[in-house]
Amino acid sequence: MTDFLPSQIESLTHILGFAIASAVASLLCAPLLIKILRRYGIARKSVSAQSLVLDAHPEKMNTPIMGGILVIATIIITTYFFNWDRQYTWVPIGVLVIASLLGAIDDLLNIFGGERRQRSLAQVVTLIRVHKRWYVKAWFVITFPWTLFKRATTIFGSKQRTGVLVHEKLLLQFAAGAVSAWWIYYKLGEAWQDIYVPFHGYISIGILIVPLIILIVMFTANAVNISDGMDGLAGGMLIPTFGALSFLAWISGYDALAVLNAVTAGSLISYTYFNIKPARFQMGDVGSLGLGALLAINALAVNSMAILPFIAFMFYAEAITVIIQTIGRHVFGRRVFRMAPLHHHLELCGWSEEKTIMRLWIIHFGFVLLGVWIGLH
Amino acid sequence: MHTVETHTIGAKARSVIDAYLSLSLSAKPSCPYFNNRRKKTRGNLRVLIGKGSPEEIVEEAHIIAKLARVPIESLSTDKTKEFLVTSNLGIDCSGFAYHVLNAFAQEKTGKNITSFVTSTRTGIIGSFLARLRPAENLGVNSFRHDTNSSEISISDARAGDIITFMGTGKEKTYNHILVITGINEDVHGVKISYAHSYAWPSDGLYNHGVREGSITLHDDTIMNGTWHEDGVTGNDNYTLESAKTAQEVSVRRLAFNI
Numbered sequence: 001m002t003d004f005l006p007s008q009i010e011s012l013t014h015i016l017g018f019a020i021a022s023a024v025a026s027l028l029c030a031p032l033l034i035k036i037l038r039r040y041g042i043a044r045k046s047v048s049a050q051s052l053v054l055d056a057h058p059e060k061m062n063t064p065i066m067g068g069i070l071v072i073a074t075i076i077i078t079t080y081f082f083n084w085d086r087q088y089t090w091v092p093i094g095v096l097v098i099a100s101l102l103g104a105i106d107d108l109l110n111i112f113g114g115e116r117r118q119r120s121l122a123q124v125v126t127l128i129r130v131h132k133r134w135y136v137k138a139w140f141v142i143t144f145p146w147t148l149f150k151r152a153t154t155i156f157g158s159k160q161r162t163g164v165l166v167h168e169k170l171l172l173q174f175a176a177g178a179v180s181a182w183w184i185y186y187k188l189g190e191a192w193q194d195i196y197v198p199f200h201g202y203i204s205i206g207i208l209i210v211p212l213i214i215l216i217v218m219f220t221a222n223a224v225n226i227s228d229g230m231d232g233l234a235g236g237m238l239i240p241t242f243g244a245l246s247f248l249a250w251i252s253g254y255d256a257l258a259v260l261n262a263v264t265a266g267s268l269i270s271y272t273y274f275n276i277k278p279a280r281f282q283m284g285d286v287g288s289l290g291l292g293a294l295l296a297i298n299a300l301a302v303n304s305m306a307i308l309p310f311i312a313f314m315f316y317a318e319a320i321t322v323i324i325q326t327i328g329r330h331v332f333g334r335r336v337f338r339m340a341p342l343h344h345h346l347e348l349c350g351w352s353e354e355k356t357i358m359r360l361w362i363i364h365f366g367f368v369l370l371g372v373w374i375g376l377h
Numbered sequence: 378m379h380t381v382e383t384h385t386i387g388a389k390a391r392s393v394i395d396a397y398l399s400l401s402l403s404a405k406p407s408c409p410y411f412n413n414r415r416k417k418t419r420g421n422l423r424v425l426i427g428k429g430s431p432e433e434i435v436e437e438a439h440i441i442a443k444l445a446r447v448p449i450e451s452l453s454t455d456k457t458k459e460f461l462v463t464s465n466l467g468i469d470c471s472g473f474a475y476h477v478l479n480a481f482a483q484e485k486t487g488k489n490i491t492s493f494v495t496s497t498r499t500g501i502i503g504s505f506l507a508r509l510r511p512a513e514n515l516g517v518n519s520f521r522h523d524t525n526s527s528e529i530s531i532s533d534a535r536a537g538d539i540i541t542f543m544g545t546g547k548e549k550t551y552n553h554i555l556v557i558t559g560i561n562e563d564v565h566g567v568k569i570s571y572a573h574s575y576a577w578p579s580d581g582l583y584n585h586g587v588r589e590g591s592i593t594l595h596d597d598t599i600m601n602g603t604w605h606e607d608g609v610t611g612n613d614n615y616t617l618e619s620a621k622t623a624q625e626v627s628v629r630r631l632a633f634n635i
Contacts, residue, residue, distance in 0.1 A: 155420075333423035333510045334433075338440060348440060 015250055015258045018082070019266035022074050026270035030070055034280050037064035042111055044282065060231075063279055066107050067271065068287010072100045074267040075294070079260055088256040088301060091183050095297045098176040099221055100290030102169065107284040110163040118165070121151050155330055173221055173289075177214030180297055185210050196303035198377045216305065217296045220312060223319035224292030226341050230353055231279040233343060234288055235272035236361045237314050239265050240368040241295060244311050248375050249302040257301050264294065277353060310371025314364035318342050385559040386536035390481035394558065394572045396431035397473060397587040400438075403450040404457040408434060409586040410576040411467025427469035428512040430476050434466050441466070458583045471516045473574040473587060474539065474554045478520075481537050482633045490515070493632040494525045517541055517552035526629035531599045534569060535560055537634040540599070544624030553619055557628075558589070567594045569602070577607075577615035590616060599628060 004012075037043065043064045075096065079089050119127075124147050128140045140147075153167040164172070184192045185207070193209050194202040205212070228234035246261035271287075274280040283291075292315070299308045309316055318341040325340035337345040346356045385391070397408040411427040418426050424433040441464045442449035452460060461467060468476075479490040486492070489511075496507030496514040507514035519525060521541040529538065534557055542553040559570040569592045576585035590606030592599060603610060604617035612618065620626050 329422055330420050331509055333421070333426075333428070333513060335422060335424075335436070338436065348443065 011255050011258075012250060015246060015255070015262045018078065018259045019246070019262035022078055022263040022266035023269045025078075026070050026074050026267040027273065029074075030067075030270055030274050030280075033067065033070050034064055034274070037066060037281060042066050042107070045111060060279070064281040065111070066104065066284040066286050067275060067279075067281030068100070068103070068283040068285075068290065070281075071264065071267040071271050071287055072096065072290050075260070075264055078263045083256055083259045083263075085256040087188065088254060089260055091180055091188070092257075092260060092294055092297045092301060094183070095176055095180045095217065096290050096294045098179065099173070099217075099293035100286050102164065102172045102176070103225075103285030103287065103289035106164040106169070106289075107286050113162050115162055116165065118150070118154075119147070121147065155326055170218070173218045173293075174214060176221075176293060177217035178210075180217060181210040181213035184213060184300070192301070194303070195305050197306050198374045202303075212305075213297075213300060216300065216308065217293050219319065220296035220299075220308070220315065221289045221292035223312065223315035224295065225285060225288040226322055227315050227318045227343070228283050228288040229341065230343050230357050231282075232272055232276035233357045233360060234283060234291075234315075235268055235275045236357065237364045238291055238295070239268045239272060240365050241311050241315075242268065242298075244368045244372045244375075245295070245298050245302055245304065247372060248304055249298075251376065252302055254302055257298060261298055261302075264291070277357075304371075304375055307371040307375040310367050310374060313367035313371070314360050321345065383559075383561040384535045386477075386556075387481050387484040389484040390477050390537070391558070393431065393477050393480045394556075394587070394589075397468065397476075397574070398572075398589070400431060400461075401435045402438060402457055404452055404454040406454050406458040406461065407586045407588070408473075408574070409458060409462045409467035409583070410469065410574050411462075411465060412469045412576075416465065423472075423510065423512050425465055426513065427467055428472035428475070429466075429468065434461070434468070438464065438466055455583070458586075462583050467586060468574045470554045470574050471520065471552075472512055473572070474517075474520060474556050475512050475515050477556050477572065478537065478539075478631065482631075485537070486633050488633070490631075490633070494519060497522050517543070517554045520554055520631070521552070521627070521629065526631045528627050529630045530597055531569065531594060531602075531628045532567070532597045534628050535630075535634065538628060538630050540571065540626065540628050542620055542623035542626050545619045545622050547622075549622075549624055551619075553623075555590075555616075565593050565603075568592070569594065573616070575616060575619075579613075579615065590614075599626060 043062045044060060045062070076093060079093055083089055124140055124144065128137050131137050131140070150165070150167045153170060193206070194204050195209070196202055224234055224238070227237065242261045242265035246258045246265060249255075249258035249261055271283070275282065295312060296308070299305055299311070304311065321337055321342040322340045324336050328334050328336040338348040339345050343356050343360060347353060351359070386394075399405040400408055408431065413426040416426070422437070423429055424437045429437065438449060438461060442460065447460060449457065449460060475490065482488060482490040482493060491508070491511045494515055496504065496511070497516075497519045498504055498507045498514055520539055521543060526539065536557055536559050538557045540555040540557065545551050545553055553573070553575065555571040555573040557569055558572050561568055561570075570589065571591065572587065572589045574587045588607060590604065592602040592604050594602045600620065604614045604620075606614055606616050
């Protein structure tokens with residue numbers, strides 16, 4: 001204790017206080033949220049193509065989704081009233097709001113939206129050839145690159161017919177990443193433009209930070225979204241990740257960011273309490289996309305970009321298995337994993353849901369510790 | 378006819394054929410016939426377009442069964458086969474030939490069949506895709522092509538050679554391939570054993586797939602031989618019927634089998 005300054009101890013107490021307060025607030029609000037979600041029928045109704053998978057056990061039908069609102073709302077409210085800082089918390093909250101809104105729209109469209117028609121390339125080509133009106137033909141010709149893009153992005157998803165489609169998600173995520181990159185690069189000054197590389201020091205990559213931020217925000221948001229496929233899995237792994245970010249922010253003297261991450265971790269503790277099997281609610285895209293984007297932007301903010309592969313290890317591993325599986329399927333025509341993401345592969349290998357979740361938690365926690373250790377150098 | 382040397386296909390290729398004849402599921406069904414010609418699925422897993430190895434078919438069956446909550450390991454043989462057919466799991470003739478001959482090439486030369494047989498697809502993209510996905514791109518046309526195989530007399534045939542039917546079926550648009558698995562001689566004459574994947578009209582919806590048969594030669598003409606398959610000889614033998622209606626039937630030897 002003697003090595004710490006009283007001001008540091010005081011700030012740590014302050015940070016932990018916020019974590020505890022957000023956990024308690026979330027714990028108290030969760031039953032109400034569950035009731036509201038049930039009341040308005042915001043629940044898993046059917047087995048979609050992707051999740052006809054193993055997470056779609058019959059007992060999981062009618063489980064409320066969009067439980068991530070609990071964490072998102074706690075973060076936004078707490079930050080707005082107690083931690084509103086132009087330099088540090090505006091950008092993370094902005095990105096969180098954009099990504100969560102996108103997720104919320106997707107969740108709601110999945111529940112209440114109808115099936116969306118998608119024309120195949122062959123259908124569009126046929127229409128260009130045979131349609132009797134020249135201006136319709138011209139429209140299809142002009143928009144053909146867009147049609148190509150839409151069709152190309154379907155390889156990243158399953159046969160999705162409802163909700164926000166893959167190409168729309170990618171574009172909106174790109175927009176969220178671009179806004180945050182622009183804000184960071186042009187508005188927040190040089191402090192945000194350098195990357196800290198452990199064992200080496202700061203490096204500046206100039207304008208390249210912009211595409212890098214966009215890429216990291218998009219990839220991390222999707223990685224957390226992909227990992228949210230089993231009761232408690234994503235929530236349980238996000239707790240140590242945000243806890244680690246809070247610690248690193250505190251060590252680096254970014255108190256506002258330390259509080260933001262502590263509030264997130266605290267709220268996630270209560271969320272996960274209700275989300276472990278049998279889940280009382282599920283995170284939904286509103287939570288997973290929002291928290292994924294927040295994780296990326298907070299890691300950038302506390303100069304921990306280089307250790308993201310460690311503190312977000314299992315999220316990235318899950319996302320990478322999906323990429324590998326997609327390449328294997330579409331390029332080589334072979335499965336690399338029995339199913340992607342990784343947690344479904346393990347379940348198909350015979351692991352129970354509980355065993356899969358707990359082992360992935362433990363592995364993730366180990367890598368988070370490693371990441372923190374590296375981040376301190 | 379001269380005396381022939383008894384000759385059988387190598388153990389590795391034989392194990393592939395056996396794996397297709399008796400898939401590694403508890404009911405041990407034979408692998409059904411599946412041709413992607415109707416579905417026209419593109420860019421998907423090869424196992425879902427009639428080109429998978431026996432192991433891939435079994436693994437995919439387990440995955441589909443788990444997703445659909447079908448207790449596949451406790452189904453009868455008929456029900457298992459029905460499940461496989463309705464799940465679009467099976468193998469077409471060239472897919473079967475590819476896996477068997479690939480195993481034979483590996484055993485004989487230590488190299489994959491792609492070292493000896495190239496796809497007939499042309500162009501930069503076509504040949505690139507053919508290299509990435511050989512099972513899907515080595516069709517009967519490729520095996521039959523003069524750059525990959527040469528025609529031989531049936532009396533010179535040996536295990537690992539192929540019999541191709543080009544332009545068969547009502548519309549003369551189907552091709553078919555048989556893999557010769559053994560040659561031996563008995564009191565009836567020289568017997569050519571073969572294996573292939575095929576669907577006879579008499580098979581109904583579910584009983585088609587990988588099967589074995591034989592041709593007992595009476596002279597040097599394959600069409601004059603006695604074709605025997607699934608206990609059926611003569612005109613009721615649909616494989617023979619297909620050969621008769623084909624525009625060309627030839628016995629061919631791939632480069633690695635020389």
